[in-house]
Amino acid sequence: MQNRVWAEVSLEAIAHNFRLLSARYGDVAAVVKANAYGHGLVPVARACVSAGAKRLCVATLEEGMSLRKAGLSQAIYPLSALLPEEATDCVRADLTPFISSPEFFAAFAAAAKNAPIPARCYLVFDTGMGREGLNASALRPLRASCPAQVEIVGIATHLSSADEAELLPTKAQCAAFAEATVGWPGEVSVTNSPGMLRVEASGFHRAGAILYGIEPYPGALDECPTLAAMVVKARLTLVKALPAGATVGYGRTHTLTRDSVIATVPAGYGDGWLRALGNCGFVSVQGQRCPIVGRVSMDQCQVDITDVAGVSVGDTVTLIGEGITAVEVAQWAKTTAHEPTTLLNSRVPRYYPSSV
Incomplete structure (x- = not known):
């Protein structure tokens, strides 16, 4: 039976794009949330892993668990805030959530109490996105109160306007992040697709739109010519x-x-x-x-x-x-x-x- 409407997805293009981004920008995580921007969650994740991806970013618990059920063992980061009642499944699936609230941190720690190994997580610092993340006064107390069964492996933030022509707000966010994390041990993650291309930042980059050959801002593909997939x-x-x-x-x-x-x-x-x-x-x-x-x-x-x-x-x-x-x-x-x-x-x- 022929379809009325369909999409053809080039996994070769996506694998090529991941290798290009890694060669240019270093440590890159493949963002495969929202069904890999419509391209197909599991097939795209597997293509990125075949191209060398060691980190996969999702939005929801269900997306992370789907990747685990598909046999993917790489680090998987749910980027969006999760509900406290999702903490147990998050620990069981060995996901590394980006945590934005003391409430979820407490639920995560409780779920990890009897885990055979420490449950890993990132803390998110709100540098101006205003959507999720902890404020500066909450970061260090949360880390100081971290129980033995939880390992805070790093800290992250999210850039609100790296795709805009004016970069001053983005640079201000990067500066605020650097100031708040002085002496902070572990990994960091600051940049999304436009940020990766436009600002200097340490840590691993979260490649979303650019991974699929979608231009995150005008002229982006001139700077980094990934292939439409x-x-x-x-x-x-x-x-x-x-x-x-x-x-x-x-x-x-x-x-x-x-x-x-x-x-x-x-x-x-x-x-x-x-x-x-x-x-x-x-x-x-x-x-x-x-x-x-x-x-x-x-x-x-x-x-x-x-x-x-x-x-x-x-x-x-x-x-x-x-x-x-x-x-x-x-x-x-x-x-x-x-x-x-x-x-x-x-x-x-x-x-x-x-x-x-």
Whole structure:
């Protein structure tokens, strides 16, 4: 059975990207949270490990446990704050959480009480993200009260605006982190994808968007030319002629100014294809960009193929790829470059044409 819409993911590109980042920036952790930015959690993690990754970053307990169930033994860091009731499973799965609160630290220590080896964790220092992390006054008392069954292996922070043109806030965060961690033993981790490329920082880097060939800020790929790893395709389900003056889609938001040929692409926001692309996005049809006309609906969208000859039902069109980047899609939709691939859901199967 042929699919209506699908994604092709190059694990070779991801492995290449990891090796490139490691060669340029040193100690790099592969960020595979959110289903590896939509590329596939376990396949991507395995590809990165095959390329030398010793650290994998996730967001949730479930993601970390999925990697353990898949047989991956590398260090796995849940980056987001976990609930206290998740501490026991976190210890059992030998995950190394990034801890942002005394409450979770206490639950983690209690869960580790009878563990055969000390449970490892990072403490997170809030340098200005304001989302998670401990304040400076809480860091050292927490470390001082650390029981024997817990090993604080390092300290981390998260940069709030390293992808912005103005770097002063990022440099201020780095300075605050350095001041708060003077004499702190163990590892440190400061930078995300844009920070890794733009500021000097010690410790290991957390490579997210750049690992997948997604530009975290304008010009990033000029500095570090990683390869795009995903192509998204669909097969046309309808091709029909409409006269000038006809309207297309919900709300009649697009009126044809000429006799036109309109094709239906079976991808909509029910697949994670952004609704905001209506009347402003494009897809590639026979290598030519064709505009999305009308609103993107739950299961499909329409494109104007009037200027492309010989298009038929069943033909393959490209939503991301063939010169259309995830960054461009994001710009059309006025959103972050992370969304176009990450939002693709389970209704869009992932295929891995070859293995690493």
